Amino acid sequence: MSPSLLIILLLIITAAAYQLGRSQSISLAKKGEGVKSLHSRPVYYGLLTALWCGLPALFIFLIWQICEPLIMTKMVLVHLPDEMQMLPESRLNLVLNDIRNLVSGNIVSGEIKPEIEEAANHYRTLQATGNAALTVVILSFALIGAFIARQRITPVLRARNHVEKVFNFFLIACASFAIFTTIGIVLSVLFEAIRFFRIIPMTEFLFGLDWSPQMSIRTDQVGSSGAFGAIPVFAGTAMISGVAMLVAVPLGLMSAIYLSEYANKGFRTIAKPLLEILAGIPTVVYGFFAALTVAPFIRDMGVTFGLDVSSESALAAGLVMGIMIIPFVSSLSDDVINAVPQAMRDGAFALGATKSETIKQIVIPAALPGIVGGVLLAVSRAIGETMIVVMAAGLAANLTANPLQAVTTVTVQIVTLLVGDQEFNSPKTLAAFALGLVLFIVTLILNIIALYVVRKYREQYE
Amino acid sequence: MNNPNDIKQSQGAEVQSPKAIDIVNRGLAKRYGSEQRFKIYGLIAVFISLAFLVLLFFTIFSNGYSAFFQTFVKLEVFFDPAFINKDDPANSNFPGLIKKTLRNEFPDVKNRKEKKELYSLVSSGAAFQLQTLIQQQTDLVGRKITIQVPVDDDVDMLIKGNIDRNVPESNRRINDRQLTWIDKWIRDGKITKHFNTAFFTSGDSREPELAGILGALVGSILTLTLTLLLSFPVGVAAAVYLEEFAPKNRWIDIVEVNINNLAAVPSIVFGLLGLAVFINFFHMPRSAPLVGGLVLTLMTLPVIIIASRASLQSVPPSIREAALGVGASKMQTVLHHVLPLALPGMLTGTIIGIARALGETAPLLMIGMVAFIVDIPSSFTDPATALPVQIFLWADSPERGFVERTSAAIIVLLVLLVVINALAVILRNRFERRW
Numbered sequence: 052m053s054p055s056l057l058i059i060l061l062l063i064i065t066a067a068a069y070q071l072g073r074s075q076s077i078s079l080a081k082k083g084e085g086v087k088s089l090h091s092r093p094v095y096y097g098l099l100t101a102l103w104c105g106l107p108a109l110f111i112f113l114i115w116q117i118c119e120p121l122i123m124t125k126m127v128l129v130h131l132p133d134e135m136q137m138l139p140e141s142r143l144n145l146v147l148n149d150i151r152n153l154v155s156g157n158i159v160s161g162e163i164k165p166e167i168e169e170a171a172n173h174y175r176t177l178q179a180t181g182n183a184a185l186t187v188v189i190l191s192f193a194l195i196g197a198f199i200a201r202q203r204i205t206p207v208l209r210a211r212n213h214v215e216k217v218f219n220f221f222l223i224a225c226a227s228f229a230i231f232t233t234i235g236i237v238l239s240v241l242f243e244a245i246r247f248f249r250i251i252p253m254t255e256f257l258f259g260l261d262w263s264p265q266m267s268i269r270t271d272q273v274g275s276s277g278a279f280g281a282i283p284v285f286a287g288t289a290m291i292s293g294v295a296m297l298v299a300v301p302l303g304l305m306s307a308i309y310l311s312e313y314a315n316k317g318f319r320t321i322a323k324p325l326l327e328i329l330a331g332i333p334t335v336v337y338g339f340f341a342a343l344t345v346a347p348f349i350r351d352m353g354v355t356f357g358l359d360v361s362s363e364s365a366l367a368a369g370l371v372m373g374i375m376i377i378p379f380v381s382s383l384s385d386d387v388i389n390a391v392p393q394a395m396r397d398g399a400f401a402l403g404a405t406k407s408e409t410i411k412q413i414v415i416p417a418a419l420p421g422i423v424g425g426v427l428l429a430v431s432r433a434i435g436e437t438m439i440v441v442m443a444a445g446l447a448a449n450l451t452a453n454p455l456q457a458v459t460t461v462t463v464q465i466v467t468l469l470v471g472d473q474e475f476n477s478p479k480t481l482a483a484f485a486l487g488l489v490l491f492i493v494t495l496i497l498n499i500i501a502l503y504v505v506r507k508y509r510e511q512y513e
Numbered sequence: 514m515n516n517p518n519d520i521k522q523s524q525g526a527e528v529q530s531p532k533a534i535d536i537v538n539r540g541l542a543k544r545y546g547s548e549q550r551f552k553i554y555g556l557i558a559v560f561i562s563l564a565f566l567v568l569l570f571f572t573i574f575s576n577g578y579s580a581f582f583q584t585f586v587k588l589e590v591f592f593d594p595a596f597i598n599k600d601d602p603a604n605s606n607f608p609g610l611i612k613k614t615l616r617n618e619f620p621d622v623k624n625r626k627e628k629k630e631l632y633s634l635v636s637s638g639a640a641f642q643l644q645t646l647i648q649q650q651t652d653l654v655g656r657k658i659t660i661q662v663p664v665d666d667d668v669d670m671l672i673k674g675n676i677d678r679n680v681p682e683s684n685r686r687i688n689d690r691q692l693t694w695i696d697k698w699i700r701d702g703k704i705t706k707h708f709n710t711a712f713f714t715s716g717d718s719r720e721p722e723l724a725g726i727l728g729a730l731v732g733s734i735l736t737l738t739l740t741l742l743l744s745f746p747v748g749v750a751a752a753v754y755l756e757e758f759a760p761k762n763r764w765i766d767i768v769e770v771n772i773n774n775l776a777a778v779p780s781i782v783f784g785l786l787g788l789a790v791f792i793n794f795f796h797m798p799r800s801a802p803l804v805g806g807l808v809l810t811l812m813t814l815p816v817i818i819i820a821s822r823a824s825l826q827s828v829p830p831s832i833r834e835a836a837l838g839v840g841a842s843k844m845q846t847v848l849h850h851v852l853p854l855a856l857p858g859m860l861t862g863t864i865i866g867i868a869r870a871l872g873e874t875a876p877l878l879m880i881g882m883v884a885f886i887v888d889i890p891s892s893f894t895d896p897a898t899a900l901p902v903q904i905f906l907w908a909d910s911p912e913r914g915f916v917e918r919t920s921a922a923i924i925v926l927l928v929l930l931v932v933i934n935a936l937a938v939i940l941r942n943r944f945e946r947r948w
Contacts, residue, residue, distance in 0.1 A: 120796070215844040222758060225750035229772045229818070232811045236782060239789030302558045309555025322559055329566055331930060333872025335901045336573070336923050339908045343916065344572045374565045381562075403537070405544050407551035428777060435779020437875035438901075442908060462781050462875070469788065470878055487785045491778065498777040502770070 054116070057186055061112070061193055065105035068197035072100025075204050091211035099210045102217055103200035108193040115185050123181070127174050132166050150174055240491055243484030250478045251279045256485060258282060262448035262459075264468060264479050279482055281489070283448035287365065287458030291440060292433040294369025294454055295376055299433075300426055302373075303380025310381070311388045312410055323385075330378035338442030341371035346443055353455060363445040363457040372439050376429050383428065387421025387505075388414060390512050421508040427501035431494040437462040461486045573927070577920025583709035583722060584669045585661040586635065586698055590614050590643065592654045599654060602647045607640035611662075619694060630691055636663040638711075638723040661705065666721040666914030668695060672704060675913055686913070712921065716887045717903065721914025724907070726922050728889045732802055732882070732897030733871060735890060739806025740813055740870050745863050747810075748817030749852075752859070755818070756825040757847050776815035783812045784879025792880060799881040800896040808876045813866040820862020824855040857944030864937040868930055874901040900926050 076096035081088040089096070124147060131146075138146065146167065153171035204210075248256065259280015306326065310319050346367035353360030360366075391414050399409040415422070445457030446467060468483035590610065597605040615631050616622060622631050639662035646660070647653060663669075667686045670676045672695075682689050698704050716728030751772075759765045787808035791797045797804050828851050836846040877883070882898050883906060890897035898906070900922065907919040 117795075211842065215842060218844055219754075219758065222750050222754035225747045226754040226759070226768060228747055228751060228814060229775055230768060232775060232786070232814070233771050235790055235811075236778070236786045239786050239794075240782070243789060302562055305555045305558030306562055309552070309559055313552050313555055314559075322563065325563055325566060326559075329562065331868070331872075331934065332569070333874070333901050333926060333930070335872070335874045335904050335908075336569070336926070339904065339919060339923065340569050340572060342908065343576070344568075374562075374569075377562045377565075405548045407548045408544070410551070431777060431779075435781065437779070437781045437878075438905065441875075441878075442905065462779070465781060465785070466875070466878055469785075470881075470883055484785060484789070487782055491782050494777065494779055494782075495774060498774050499770075502773055502777075 053182075054112075057112070057189060061105065061108055061189060064190070064193045064197070065101045068104035068193075068200070069097040069101040071097075071197060071201055072204060073097030075100075075201050076206075076210070079204060079206055081206070089206050090209050091214075095210040095214050096204050096208070098214045099208075100197055100200040100204070102214065104193050104197035106217075107196055108189045111192060112185070112189055115181075119181060123174060123177055126177055127170050130173055131170055154178070236491065240484050240488045243481050244488040247478060247481035247485045250481070255279060256281050256482075260450060262464075264464070264482050277478060277482075279478065281461075281486065283450040284459055284461055284464055284486070285489075286450055287444070287448065288434055288460040288462075290365050290452070290454060290458055291369045291372065291444060291460055292430060294366060295372035295433045296426070296430060298370055298373025299376035299380050299429060303377045303429075304384050304422065306377070307381040307384035307388060308410060308415075311385050312406065312414070326378045326381055328378075329374065330382070332375075334375065334436060334438040335442070337371050337375050338438040338440075341367055341439055341443035345371050358455060360455045361445065361457040363443065364455050365444065365458045366454045368440050368443040369454065371443065372433055372436055375436070375439065376432060379432060380425060380429050383425030383505075384418070384422050387418045387425065387508065390421065390509065391417045392512060418508075420504050420511075424501040424504035424508065427497050427504070431497035431501070434497075435462065435490060435494050437466060441466050461490050465490070573920050573923050576917055577922075577924045579673050579675075580712065580917040580921035581709050582673075582706045583711065584664045584672045585705050585707055586664050586668075587659055587661050587703040587705065588614050588618070588635075588639075589657060589659050591617075591657040592643075592647065594655050597647060597654050599651065602644060602651070605644070605647070607643045607647075608637075610643060611635060611639050619697075627690065630688065631694065634665055634668055634691060634694065636665050636722045637720055638663055638718075661707075663711070663722045664704075666912055669722055670913050671695065672706070673917075675917075712918070716889050717885060717898070717906070718887065719885075721910075721912050721918055724915070724918055726900065726903060726925060728886060729898045729900045729903035729922070730925075731889050731891075732805075732886075733899040733901075735802035735893055735897065736805040736809060736877075736899055737867055737871060739802060739893060740809040741863070741867055743806065743810040744813045744817055744866065748814050748863065748866075749821050749859055751814070752818045752821030752825060753847060753852065756822050757851065758843070772815050772818055776819060779875075780812055780873055781875040781879065783808050784876030786811065787876060787880045798894050798896070800884050800886070800898075801894045802882075802890060802897050803893040804880045805877050805882055805897075805899065806893070808880060809870040809873060812873065812876065813870050816866035816869065817859070817863050820865070821855070821859040824858025824862065825851065827858065828854045854946070857940060861937045861941045861945075864933055864940070868933040868937070871930065871933065872901055872926065874899075874905055877902050878905070900929075 073093045073096055076089055076093045077086060079089070080086050086093055127147075127150060128143075149167055150171045151174075153167065154174050256279050259278065260282050261278040261280045262283045263278045310323055310326075314322065346362055346364065349364055349367050349370075350360045350362050395413055395417060396409055399413045404412070440460045440463050444463055445459050446463065447457065448459045448464075449456055451458065465483045465486050468480055468486075588611075591614070593610060593613065596607070596610040596613070612628075612632055615635065616628070619631060622628055642660070642662055664672075667676065668691075671678075671687055671692075676686055678685075678692065687695070695704070711723060712725045714727055715723060715725030718724040755765065755769065759768075787804055791804045791807055792799055832850055832854065833846050836850045837843070841849065877899055882902050884896055884898065885906070886896050886898055888895070904919055904922045904926065907915045907922065
C-alpha cells in the first residue's frame with residue numbers, strides 16, 4: 052500500500068476510534084444522570100481513544116519513512132558482488148544511484164549491467180515487502196491502540212486531563228522548534244566551518260589579504276592554489292553596508308522625525324504606508340533596479356565628471372540597499388520617538404524652545420538609545436542582505452577604499468561558491484560555510500545588542 | 514574705525530537694562546529660520562524616499578508593460594505532405610516546413626548566409642506550434658492556411674522600438690537585409706501584436722519570446738503551500754504555549770530571545786541550514802519545493818510567532834477570567850475562548866509572513882532552486898524554481914528580450930504581493946476587535 056494511501060486509511064480509522072470512544076463513554080454513563088456522571092465530557096473520551104489509535108501508528112510511520120532508505124541501501128549493498136562492494140565510496144554512490152533510478156524507472160546512465168539489474172529487482176522486492184510489513188504493523192497498532200483505549204474507558208477515567216497533557220506536550224514541542232532551528236543553524240554551519248579550518252588555518256582566513264577561492268581540479272593547473280584570506284571580503288561588506296547606512300540613516304531618521312512631529316494627520320496617513328511599501332518590495336527587485344538603472348546611471352555620471360567608475364560599483368549597490376533600509380530605520384525611529392513622553396516636549400516648549408530645538412535637544416537625546424538600537428538592526432540587515440549585492444556588486448575581491456570600484460561581499464561569495472554543482476569536500480565550498488559562520492556570529496551579536504538596547508530603552512519610559 | 518567709546522557706551526547700556534526679552538528677540542529670526550530649515554529637511558527626506566519608490570515603479574513598469582504583448586507574423590503555410598509524417602506527427606520535419614515557407618515569402622533569397630539570416634527572423638517555437646496544430650487536426654496536411662507565429666526576440670525588440678535602426682549595422686542585432694524583409698512584412702500588414710498568453714502558460718526557455726512564468730509560479734505556489742501548512746499550526750501553537758502556558762523562568766526567556774534573534778538572522782543563513790541539513794544530511798532532493806518549503810517555514814516561523822503573541826496579548830484578561838470562573842480548564846479557556854478571538858490577528862501575521870516568503874530568493878539559491886527548468890513542476894519533489902528566483906535568472910540573461918520579461922515577471926510578483934497584503938488588510942479591518 053502506498054504511504055499516502057496508508058495515511059488516509061489511518062486517518063479514517065482514527066476518526067472511527069473517536070466515534071467509538073465517544074459512544075462508549077455515553078453508553079457507560081449512569082442511566083438517568085446522563086453524561087454528567089462521567090468525569091469528562093464524551094468528546095474527551097473520543098479524543099483519547101483517537102490519540103491512542105493514531106499517535107503510536109503515526110510515530111512508527113515517521114520512523115520508517117526516515118529509516119527506510121538507509122536500511123534498504125544496506126540490504127541491497129550486502130547482496131552486491133564483492134568487487135562492487137570494494138569500490139570507493141564515490142563510485143559506490145554512483146552504482147546506488149543507478150539502482151535507484153532503475154527502481155523508479157528513470158533514465159539510467161550507460162548500459163545496465165546484469166548485477167545492477169538484479170540489485171534493482173532485489174530492491175524492488177525489498178520495497179514491496181517493507182511496504183506490506185509497514186501496512187500490517189501500522190494498521191494493527193492502530194486497531195490495538197483503539198481497542199486498549201476503549202477497554203480503559205470508565206466513568207472515572209480522567210480523559211480530559213490525559214488529552215490536555217498530550218496537547219500541552221504538542222505545544223511545548225512547537226515552542227521548542229525555534230531552539231532546534233538555532234541549534235541546527237549553529238551546528239550545520241559550525242561543523243562545515245571546522246572542516247574548513249582544518250584545511251585552511253583560521254588565522255589565514257581571518258587576517259589574510261588575498262581572496263581567490265578558485266581551486267583547480269587537477270594539481271598541475273595554473274592558479275591551482277586557492278587563497279582564502281577574507282579581509283577584502285569583509286572590507287567590501289563593510290563598505291557597501293556603510294554606503295547603505297549613509298543613505299538610510301539620515302533619510303530614515305529625518306522622515307521619521309517629520310512624520311511623527313511635523314506632518315499633519317492627512318499627510319502622515321498617506322506617506323507612512325507608502326514608505327512601508329519600500330520595505331515590502333522583494334530584494335530581488337531592488338537588485339534588478341540597481342543593476343538595470345542605478346549602476347549605469349552612476350557610471351555615466353562618473354564619465355561626465357571624468358571619473359573611472361566600475362559598472363558594479365560599491366556605490367550603486369550601497370545606494371539601492373540604503374533605499375531598501377530607509378523604511379526599516381524610519382519605522383523603528385518612529386516607534387522610539389513616539390515613546391518619548393509628551394511631558395518632556397511640553398517642558399521644553401514651556402521654556403520657550405522652538406519645535407526643532409525641542410526635537411534636537413530633548414527628543415533625540417532621549418530617544419537616542421532606541422535609535423541606536425534600530426540603526427544596529429539596520430546594519431545587521433545590510434550585512435546579511437544578499438540579492439542586491441549578488442546582482443549589483445562585483446565578484447572579484449578588491450581591497451580598496453574607493454566606493455566607485457567593484458568590491459565583493461560575504462553574501463555574494465557564499466552564493467557564488469555554493470550555487471551550481473559542488474563537490475562537498477573541497478575547501479572552496481567549505482569556505483562558504485566559514486563565511487556563513489562569520490556572518491551569523493556578527494549579525495547575532497548586532498541583533499542581541501540592538502534588541503537589548505531597545506528593550507532597556509522601552510522599560511525606561513514605561 | 515569704530516570709536517572705542519561707542520562700544521563702551523553700548524556695553525554700558527546693556528549693563529543698565531539687561532532685558533532678557535531683547536536677547537531672545539534678537540535671536541528669534543535666526544531660530545525661526547533654523548526651525549523652518551529643519552522642517553524642510555524632514556519634508557525633503559520624505560520626498561526623496563518617496564521619489565525612489567516612484568522611480569523604482571516607473572523603471573519596472575516602463576520596462577515591463579511591453580512584455581505583455583508579443584509580436585507575431587502571419588505566414589501562409591502549405592502543409593506539404595513531403596515534410597509531414599502522418600503516422601507520427603512528432604517525427605516530422607516542421608523546422609524544414611517553416612524554412613520552406615519563409616523561402617516562399619522571399620523567393621529572391623538564394624545564398625546560404627542570407628537564408629540563415631532569414632530563418633532567424635522567426636522564433637524556433639514556430640515549428641512546435643505547427644506540430645501541435647497538426648497533432649490536433651491531422652486533416653490539415655496538404656492544405657494551405659495562414660497562421661500567426663511568434664517572431665524572434667530580436668525582431669520583437671525592433672518592433673517595440675528597443676533596437677535603434679539608426680545605429681551602425683555592425684552594432685545592431687538586426688542587419689540591413691533583415692530590416693528590409695521586416696519592413697516588407699510591416700508594409701504587407703503581416704506583423705501583428707497580441708496579448709502574450711505564452712508568458713502565462715509556459716515554463717522557462719532560453720528564447721525570450723517563448724519563456725513564460727507558469728513553471729516558476731507553480732513552483733512558488735507549491736513551496737508556499739507547504740510553508741503555510743507547516744508554519745501556521747506550529748507558529749500558533751508555539752505562540753499559545755509561550756503566551757498562555759509557559760512558566761516564567763530562564764529557559765523560557767532563552768526561547769523568547771532566541772525567537773527574536775531568529776527573526777533577524779539573514780535569510781541566506783537559513784539557506785545554508787537547508788543545504789547542510791536537509792540536502793546533505795537527510796538527502797532530500799535538490800531544487801525541490803519540498804526543501805524550499807521547509808527552509809521558508811523555518812524562516813517564517815519567528816515572524817508568525819511574534820505576530821501571534823501580539824495578537825494573544827491583545828485579548829483582554831477578563832475573557833480568560835470569565836472562562837476560568839465558570840469552570841473551564843486552562844486548556845479549554847485558551848482553545849474555546851482566547852484562540853478564536855486572537856485568530857484574525859494571527860492570520861494577518863501569517864499572511865504577512867507568507868508575503869515575505871514569496872519574495873525571498875537567497876535561501877532558495879542555496880538549495881538549488883536556481884536550475885534551468887522548462888517543465889512545470891507537478892509535485893513537491895519535482896525540480897522547480899520560484900518566481901523571485903526566475904526573476905534573478907532572467908535578470909542575468911544577456912538578451913534584450915529578457916529585460917522586459919524580467920520586469921514583467923516583477924510586475925506579476927508585485928501584483929501578487931499587493932493582493933496578499935490587501936487580503937491581510939481586509940482581514941484585519943473585518944475581524945479586528947478593539948477592546
